[in-house]
Amino acid sequence: MRQFSMLLSGVMCVAVIAAGHPAGAASGFDLVDVDGGTFIMGDAEGDANEAPREVTVPPFRIMRTEVTNDQFARFVADTGHRTDPERIRAGWVWTNRWRSVPGADWPHPHGPEDNLDGRGGHPVVQVSARDAAAFCSWAGLRLPSEAEWEFAARGSDGRRYPWGDAPPEADDGSRHANFGTVPCCAADEVDGYLKTAPVGRFGSGASPFGILDMAGNVWEWTADAFPGRPGTVALRGGGWGNNPYCLRVSYRHANPPDIGLDMVGIRCAADKEKGRGATQ
Numbered sequence: 001m002r003q004f005s006m007l008l009s010g011v012m013c014v015a016v017i018a019a020g021h022p023a024g025a026a027s028g029f030d031l032v033d034v035d036g037g038t039f040i041m042g043d044a045e046g047d048a049n050e051a052p053r054e055v056t057v058p059p060f061r062i063m064r065t066e067v068t069n070d071q072f073a074r075f076v077a078d079t080g081h082r083t084d085p086e087r088i089r090a091g092w093v094w095t096n097r098w099r100s101v102p103g104a105d106w107p108h109p110h111g112p113e114d115n116l117d118g119r120g121g122h123p124v125v126q127v128s129a130r131d132a133a134a135f136c137s138w139a140g141l142r143l144p145s146e147a148e149w150e151f152a153a154r155g156s157d158g159r160r161y162p163w164g165d166a167p168p169e170a171d172d173g174s175r176h177a178n179f180g181t182v183p184c185c186a187a188d189e190v191d192g193y194l195k196t197a198p199v200g201r202f203g204s205g206a207s208p209f210g211i212l213d214m215a216g217n218v219w220e221w222t223a224d225a226f227p228g229r230p231g232t233v234a235l236r237g238g239g240w241g242n243n244p245y246c247l248r249v250s251y252r253h254a255n256p257p258d259i260g261l262d263m264v265g266i267r268c269a270a271d272k273e274k275g276r277g278a279t280q
Helices: 069-079 084-088 129-138 146-154
Strands: 031-034 037-041 053-057 060-063 090-094 098-102 219-225 233-236 253-255 269-271
Touching (some): 031 146, 146 219, 146 233
Antiparallel strands (some): 037 053, 219 233
């Protein structure tokens, strides 16, 4: 098997905001300007839902890195937001399979005995699509569309990964991304991190626009519903427990909008000029 089922259940393809920043404080983030353009979205050698098509993306802006625990903590302190996993008192945790773990939430990503000590600069996880949208709105931003996300990750030259066509493990043994075992599917610490890594740590994995962690570390919610799976939201990017196939820029997955997982986080975007989205 190469593809996830619901809840990412087959992991085989499983700048800090200043305290007190008001909503609309997009300047508190490192946003990259993307001029937009026309590209082929998808992969003819990928899954059926990756059928190639030409897409035109207007100019937009997107965060250089994923939202960190410290950034999310500022949001919670400012708004009192309570995440979906906190409300339902459980989050999904990957071990050798996905499990709903009581007490798993963003301050305790992998379960109630876990904490964020030393991980303020790691990507926040255990946030639902609704939590992600609330965070971005508070910051005067929004979630990216799938087309924006893929264009930001690959540009217009058809590359399979943000850094090019080569697999995420370089010939010298270094890695372009934080990901899992090559034979599917488990976390490993070959790159120095068993699970999440500090955002932006893998500079050689930057996209053509200098955007980091578009492959690996954690999956990222988008603003789009997933076609053919009613009630789900599209995710992109792959995570720390995935194999290289799932780190491809065209790989797609979906989950319900009201759950949190310890391999799914947030990256926000914004309009650069009037209008957003893509013409397909």
